[in-house]
Amino acid sequence: MSKIAELNEVAELKLNGQVYHLPVISGSEGEKAIDISKLRDQTGYITLDTGYKNTGATKSAITFLDGENGILHYRGYAIEDLAAKSTFIEVAYLLIYGELPNVSQLESFQRELTYHTLVHEDIKKFLDGYPSTAHPMGIVSSMFSSMPSFYPESLNPHRSSEKVNLTILRCIAKMPTLIAWAYKKSVGHPYVYPDNSRDYISNFLNMMFSTPAEEYTIDPIVVEALNVLLILHADHEQNCSTSTVRIVGSSQANLYSSIAAGISALWGPLHGGANQEVIEMLELIKLDGGDTEKWIAKAKDKNDPFRLMGFGHRVYKNFDPRARIIKAACDSVLNKLGIQDPVLEIAKRLEETALSDSYFVERKLYPNVDFYSGIIYRALGIPTEMFTVMFALGRLPGWISQWKEMREQGEPIGRPRQIYVGNNIRPYPELNKR
Numbered sequence: 173m174s175k176i177a178e179l180n181e182v183a184e185l186k187l188n189g190q191v192y193h194l195p196v197i198s199g200s201e202g203e204k205a206i207d208i209s210k211l212r213d214q215t216g217y218i219t220l221d222t223g224y225k226n227t228g229a230t231k232s233a234i235t236f237l238d239g240e241n242g243i244l245h246y247r248g249y250a251i252e253d254l255a256a257k258s259t260f261i262e263v264a265y266l267l268i269y270g271e272l273p274n275v276s277q278l279e280s281f282q283r284e285l286t287y288h289t290l291v292h293e294d295i296k297k298f299l300d301g302y303p304s305t306a307h308p309m310g311i312v313s314s315m316f317s318s319m320p321s322f323y324p325e326s327l328n329p330h331r332s333s334e335k336v337n338l339t340i341l342r343c344i345a346k347m348p349t350l351i352a353w354a355y356k357k358s359v360g361h362p363y364v365y366p367d368n369s370r371d372y373i374s375n376f377l378n379m380m381f382s383t384p385a386e387e388y389t390i391d392p393i394v395v396e397a398l399n400v401l402l403i404l405h406a407d408h409e410q411n412c413s414t415s416t417v418r419i420v421g422s423s424q425a426n427l428y429s430s431i432a433a434g435i436s437a438l439w440g441p442l443h444g445g446a447n448q449e450v451i452e453m454l455e456l457i458k459l460d461g462g463d464t465e466k467w468i469a470k471a472k473d474k475n476d477p478f479r480l481m482g483f484g485h486r487v488y489k490n491f492d493p494r495a496r497i498i499k500a501a502c503d504s505v506l507n508k509l510g511i512q513d514p515v516l517e518i519a520k521r522l523e524e525t526a527l528s529d530s531y532f533v534e535r536k537l538y539p540n541v542d543f544y545s546g547i548i549y550r551a552l553g554i555p556t557e558m559f560t561v562m563f564a565l566g567r568l569p570g571w572i573s574q575w576k577e578m579r580e581q582g583e584p585i586g587r588p589r590q591i592y593v594g595n596n597i598r599p600y601p602e603l604n605k606r
Contacts, residue, residue: 174250177347181196182195182196183195183238185215187215187217190232190541192211192214192215194206194207194208194211198264199231200236201236201238201259206533212589213412217308218320218591218593224588227413228262228582229410229418229586230410230418230578231407231578232410232574232577233247233270234267234409234570234577235247235409235570236248236409237408237409239485239490240537241346241490242488242490242492242493243347243493244301244494246263246266246267247266247267247270247501249266249272249461251403251404251493251494252493252496252497252559254403255404255497256267256497258272259372259399260372260399260402260403260566261281261285261372264283264406264568264569266279267278267406267569267572267573268340268572268573268576269409277595284345285341285345287345287376288345288346289345289346289368289369290343290346290365290366291320291346291349291353293419294322295318295350295353295388295535296353298314298318299311299315299353299357299363300355304356304357304360305313305358306357307439307557308354308358308557308561309436309438309560309561309564310439310563311354311437312347312350312351312354312435312564313432313436313439314432315350316343316428316432317344317429317432317433318429319342319428320428323339323342324426325476326339327426328443329426331360331562336427336579337574338575339426339428340427343427343428343431343568343591344572346566347564347565348366348372348375348565349377349379350378350563351558351562351564352364352376353379355555355558355561356380358555360385361383362384363379363381363572364378364379364383365379367379370390373402374390376400376565377390378553380471381553391509392590393504393505393508393509394505394552395510396504397501397502397505397548397552398552399547400498401501401545401548401549401566402528402565402566403539404497404545404567405541405545405567406567406569406570406573407569407570407573408567408570411443411444412438412442413437413567413571414567414571414574415435416429416434416436416437417431417434417437417574417575418573418574418578418583418586418590420433420434420584421575421578421579421583422584422585423586424534427575430571431571431572431575434564434567438564438567439560443565444481444560444564445481446481446482446542447482447542447545447546447557447559447560448561449482449542449544450480450481450519450542450547451515451549451556452481453482454515454516454522457518458514458518462514462518462527464481464518464521464522467490467522468480468522468525468529470513473530480522480526480537480541481540481543482543482544483532483540484537484538485537485540488540491536491538492538492539493543494538495538495539495540495543495544497547498548499539501548502544502547502548505548505552506551509551511551513550516547516550517545522539523543524541526538526539527539529543545559545562546559546593562606568598578599
């Protein structure tokens with residue numbers, strides 16, 4: 173339940189000799205905001221906040237993030253507890269419906285997901301139209317945009333909650349199938365159908381890596397590591413892709429289209445593509461001979477454009493709580509699988525330096541979740557171009573919960589303002605004077 177209160181204190185804004193009083197509100201964790209929703213009506217002014225770094229666009233009860241103190245909660249539960257004690261499906265239920273499921277609710281949720289894992293056979297025709305070089309993110313985004321073609325009832329913005337819930341179930345159930353088929357398309361392998369005798373993650377891995385000649389052996393270490401990764405990525409407050417899902421959904425666009433927009437937003441290297449850039453950086457260092465000291469010196473040189481990818485975080489000013497959890501999962505995977513990979517050895521050396529070198533420690537440039545997730549995905553045999561798609565699989569419940577919350581709160585269509593800096597009105601020139 174959303175907990176927000178208007179405080180007795182007010183903010184005073186002085187404009188042209190007149191004082192305006194703006195209410196101050198507080199969230200359930202003590203976050204404070206100046207409510208400027210009526211500012212333009214009262215004063216004729218708007219605020220300018222490029223990138224919306226200081227603008228609260230909504231009141232949400234889903235995720236609490238405190239970057240200064242390294243805190244991340246889903247629906248009031250610490251991310252540390254959820255990663256240690258929950259499955260990804262339980263966390264998905266929590267985000268979407270507000271509470272952790274009891275035994276019967278979890279069984280029902282899993283049964284419904286199992287029922288909807290298949291996708292329409294005509295999806296293959298869409299996939300066949302893509303070249304093998306197509307990026308999986310583009311394919312998956314397009315597939316989600318196409319889903320209303322098969323479920324036209326989802327286009328109705330005034331559907332009942334039961335019909336909306338059916339769309340939610342279809343999204344979660346079909347996403348692993350679409351991702352696995354996009355991967356199979358990229359490598360030219362035949363598609364593998366869902367095996368509903370398996371759990372969510374095992375079924376996904378089987379569709380990804382099984383072939384007609386050999387069934388993929390499910391390693392519980394791999395399943396557990398992937399389970400933790402997806403939980404850590406499940407939601408992260410009002411980030412770029414989540415805000416995109418909400419603003420697209422605010423036009424009463426259907427859930428499939430809203431998620432497709434979120435996938436496209438996530439594709440960018442400044443957002444979901446960061447873990448792919450980590451591996452590409454490690455590959456670059458390897459090709460250069462693997463001298464990490466050289467590249468660390470380059471990173472310290474303020475005149476050198478090189479940046480170490482996967483270190484520090486624009487939100488977490490102290491440490492990323494997800495990184496601590498994922499580091500343990502990363503160590504477990506590498507140790508138990510016994511993988512020998514020169515790129516991963518380079519990653520270990522960079523990690524050791526970042527955790528001990530005063531330059532990195534003083535600037536709080538610790539390895540973040542993107543650094544470790546890229547290493548784990550590589551260790552699991554997931555190709556680099558699939559990293560961002562894996563991020564999307566984890567973030568899906570968060571996007572759904574944010575879209576659902578926005579819909580239930582009856583939020584208006586998103587419509588940011590701007591400060592115009594172009595030409596003033598000017599006469600239209602004759603052709604021969606242009």
